[in-house]
Amino acid sequence: MLAFTLRRAIQAVGVMIAVGIIAFSMFRFAGDPVNQMVGMDTSGAERAAIRKSLGLDDPVIVQFGRYVGNAAQFKFGVSYQFRLPVSNLLMERMPATLELAICATIFAMLSGILMGVYSALRRDTWLAHLFQAISLIGISLPTFLIGILLIYLFSVTLGWLPSFGRGDVVRIGWWTTGLLTLSGLKALIMPSITLGLFQMTLIMRLVRAEMLEVMRTDYIRFARARGLSTRAIHFGHALRNTLVPVITVAGLQFGSVIAFAIITETVFQWPGMGLLFVQAVQNVDIPIMAAYLMMVSLIFVTINLVVDILYTIVDPRLRSTVSRAH
């Protein structure tokens, strides 16, 4: 088990180095960084001095090593537009994005699993058909449109919920949270639904399909022959067997939830990393773009690792193959 985790961790480091190469090459292909930093009237000698002080004269491989070394310590250089360390900017924005992503995922998991189980067990009821219809909408409507529709309905027409921002936040150490104030919670509702809707429909359809599949297996038939209660069969035996693929999808989707938060954050002017990234793209702020790339990849890789470990907890068969194979 330890060897397995270690092996996966080493693979993860490999992926991160590959991402580092891409992030690093963004600097080299997006023009001379010195030009971005100095004014028009800076002399050639001064430019050379800056170039030397920044280490841009060193061989590429040395520069790359330095970049990765710094990135590993969460030093991503200074933003061109804000003149502030990128890591500070990201840290400041990260709580907003993570809170949004976590709320969206919880919303997606809870309602997705409930709706999926219901529509699998009560296949021909009108509610199950309604869920199917909702899932079709969730899959086919683009995120920004759902966000705008929600704003139109709940902010503009009904005036129940704020249309933008995070509401009041409370500061706990370096972390800012909107979960502790009423306005923060209210502000969280619509962005979470917008961001989580696609995941919800995905999970719902997955749970439904898996549940129908599992209900046909021999061990469910045998569980019925043993006279277990319907409740125990559905939730104890069937649902748990559907959870392995659900964990995979929900886990991998959590990475994309953070990545695609860009759109939701733009629609709701949510002060998170995604909004920061969009502004960085508009201003060709390479250090932020590169750092964002690294951050999102790190989150993806970490989640993958966690999902792999979670499998072995849910499915005992993997536990023994894992320990046998390594």
Add this chain to the structure above:
Amino acid sequence: MTEPVLSVRNLQVEFASRRGTLRAIDGVSFDIAKGEVLGVVGESGAGKSVTGLSVIGLIDPPGRIAGGEIRLSGLRIDNLPPEEMRRVRGKRIGMIFQDPLTSLNPLYRVGEQIIETIRTHLNLSETAARRRAIDLLAEVGIPAPEKRIDGYPHEFSGGMRQRVVIALAICAEPELIIADEPTTALDVSVQAQIISLIKRLGRDHGTAVMLVTHDMGVIAETSDRVAVMYAGRVAEIGPVQDVVRNPLHPYAKGLMGAIPTLAGDDKRLVQIPGSMPRLSAIPRGCSFNPRCAFAFDRCRVERPEPLPRGAQSVACHLYDSVPAESAA
């Protein structure tokens, strides 16, 4: 004779399909007494498994019991409300399925599954149920049960898993065990062990056993009586020695003729020409008539009813005392 544990009368099971209603079981009747093993044989599709599933009330839609009666120790069970039938399953009727590899939930320890079943049916504490589970595993011949009880199904071999399945089937001391092809998925050497285990359990606990199989060897070794099924009907039923040594129904004769012997006479095994009709195309009269060497006019128009013949009962016009001419 006392009341039979299981009494099936004129059972009819239908499946609704796009091409109309198919009758999978058509007028099956038999009894199983306490401690008795009834073997049910027949080709694939003869309705053996469907009979077993309808007794335990697990016929899935679009299938349904369309007629007849099933009584368990006198209590009619074919029309019980679902919740009451659930309490009969596992408690009064245990079932063993064909494939032990897929019968157990892979995500739970075998002990958890046994304890769950015990506690569903018997009012026992967790520790008492666990003790009982260990005893059960010991009884079905699993070595070191106090250790193995915490194993997962994939850590058991096929034969051992079938033993666990049997332990699950008997954990509430049922009156009747339905074993649906319990040995088909197992090695020949393991088959013999499982068969003798089922036989021993039936004897020790006085449990009635309905053993569904297509293996005549298994039937001959295990059963007290045997029912030969063909196209959803019982062709012949009787004590196993009689039916094996002196089969009456032409189909039963064909089946027995197809059993190889160790005596080594180099005659070719007799083969029944043709194959069983599909449910959608069961011939008029006796469903066996197109394949029967003895078929006469009456067989093609009139369906034969079971006729007692000594200890046996046979559904064949050859044994009807009424002359063929007058009946037609």
